[in-house]
Amino acid sequence: MRILAAVVMIICLVSIVVISYTVPRTRLTPAERAQAMGACTQCHGGDDGGEDDDFEGGAVHQIHGTVDCSTCHSSVSGMKTADRASKTLKWVGIGFVGVVVAGMALNYAVARGRLNGQEDDDGRPDD
Amino acid sequence: MEDRTIERYRKRTVLLHWVHSASFVVLIVTGGVLFMPGLGPVGGGAIGIIHRIAAVIFVAVPVLHALYDPKTALGFVKDALAWTKEDLKWFLAAPGYYFGGPEEKMPAQDRVNAGQKLWELVILATGAVFLATGSVLWFFRWSVPIPVYQWTLFVHGIAFVIVLVMFLVHLYLAVLHPRFRESLRSMLDGRVSPSYAKRHYRRWYDRITGDRRG
Numbered sequence A: 001m002r003i004l005a006a007v008v009m010i011i012c013l014v015s016i017v018v019i020s021y022t023v024p025r026t027r028l029t030p031a032e033r034a035q036a037m038g039a040c041t042q043c044h045g046g047d048d049g050g051e052d053d054d055f056e057g058g059a060v061h062q063i064h065g066t067v068d069c070s071t072c073h074s075s076v077s078g079m080k081t082a083d084r085a086s087k088t089l090k091w092v093g094i095g096f097v098g099v100v101v102a103g104m105a106l107n108y109a110v111a112r113g114r115l116n117g118q119e120d121d122d123g124r125p126d127d
Numbered sequence B: 001m002e003d004r005t006i007e008r009y010r011k012r013t014v015l016l017h018w019v020h021s022a023s024f025v026v027l028i029v030t031g032g033v034l035f036m037p038g039l040g041p042v043g044g045g046a047i048g049i050i051h052r053i054a055a056v057i058f059v060a061v062p063v064l065h066a067l068y069d070p071k072t073a074l075g076f077v078k079d080a081l082a083w084t085k086e087d088l089k090w091f092l093a094a095p096g097y098y099f100g101g102p103e104e105k106m107p108a109q110d111r112v113n114a115g116q117k118l119w120e121l122v123i124l125a126t127g128a129v130f131l132a133t134g135s136v137l138w139f140f141r142w143s144v145p146i147p148v149y150q151w152t153l154f155v156h157g158i159a160f161v162i163v164l165v166m167f168l169v170h171l172y173l174a175v176l177h178p179r180f181r182e183s184l185r186s187m188l189d190g191r192v193s194p195s196y197a198k199r200h201y202r203r204w205y206d207r208i209t210g211d212r213r214g
Helices: A002-022 A030-043 A059-063 A069-073 A078-115 B011-035 B040-044 B046-068 B070-081 B085-098 B114-139 B146-175 B181-189 B194-200 B202-209
Strands: none
Touching: A078 B146, B011 B046, B011 B146, B011 B181, B046 B070, B046 B114, B070 B114, B085 B114, B114 B146, B146 B181, B194 B202
C-alpha cells in the first residue's frame, strides 16, 4: 500500500510538471510574457507611477499585460463586468466574514453566560 | 473526564484531518493574501507558489486516503449527501441550542450531526470548485480567453468566501464554544466520553452501545 501511495504521489507530481510544460500557450510567447511582466510597471507604480495606481488586478494584469487596455476596461465589455464583479466580491466577502465573526462573538458571550456553572460534557464545570 | 471513553475517530483519520487542515490553513492564508484588495501583486511571487504547493497537498492527501481506505472515504461522501427531515429539524432547533438553550429540543443525531454534514458538503463542493477553477488558473492561464480567466477567478473567489466562513464557524465550535469542549480533544486522541457521545450523537451512541431505550 505504501508503494501504491508513493506511485500515486509520483504520478501527481509528474502530471503537474508535464501539464505545466505541455499545455499550449497560444496567447503569449515567452518573449511576449517577459514583456507582459514588465508592462505592469508602465501603468502601475514605478518611480514615476500615476496617482491612481490600481494593483487590484494583480496576476491578471501581469498575464495579459500586452493586451490592449480597452479589451479589459472598456465600459461595455464583459471583462469590465467581471472586473467589477471581482472587486465587489472582495468587499462583500470581507463584510460577510465580519458579520459572521461578530455573530460568533455574540454567540460566545450569550452561550457562556447561559451555560455558566453548568456541568460540562466531560464532567468539568464550565470555567 | 470519565475513565471509559469511546473511539470516535481512528488514528489514521485524526492524522488525515490535521494534515488536510494544515494544507487548508496555508491555502486560506495565502488565498487571503491573493484575495484581499491591494495585495494582488504580492501573490505574483512566493505566495502564489506556496498556494499551489498547499493545493497539491490538499487534493493529494484525501485522494491517497481514499485509495488506501475507500470504505471510509465513501462513508464521508455518503454522510455529506444523505439528508433527512431530522436534519432540517436539527437546523431549526440549533440556533437556540447553540446560544445555550435546552438540549432536549435537539433531535437525536447519528455519528455526524446536521451541522457537520453541512461542513462536509461544503468541503466536497468547494473542493471540487477549487480543483476545477484552480486547474484553469494554474495550467491554462495562458491559453484561455481573458474573460474566461477573469470569471474563473471570480468563481474561485466565491468558493473561497463560502469555505472561509464555514471554516471560521467550524474552528469556533471546535475550539471555543462552551458546549463542545470535547470536540477538539476528540480530534487529538480520537476518543470522547460516553456522556458527550450520548448528548451530541445519541443515535450513534445507542447503535454502538446497543442501547435501544431512546
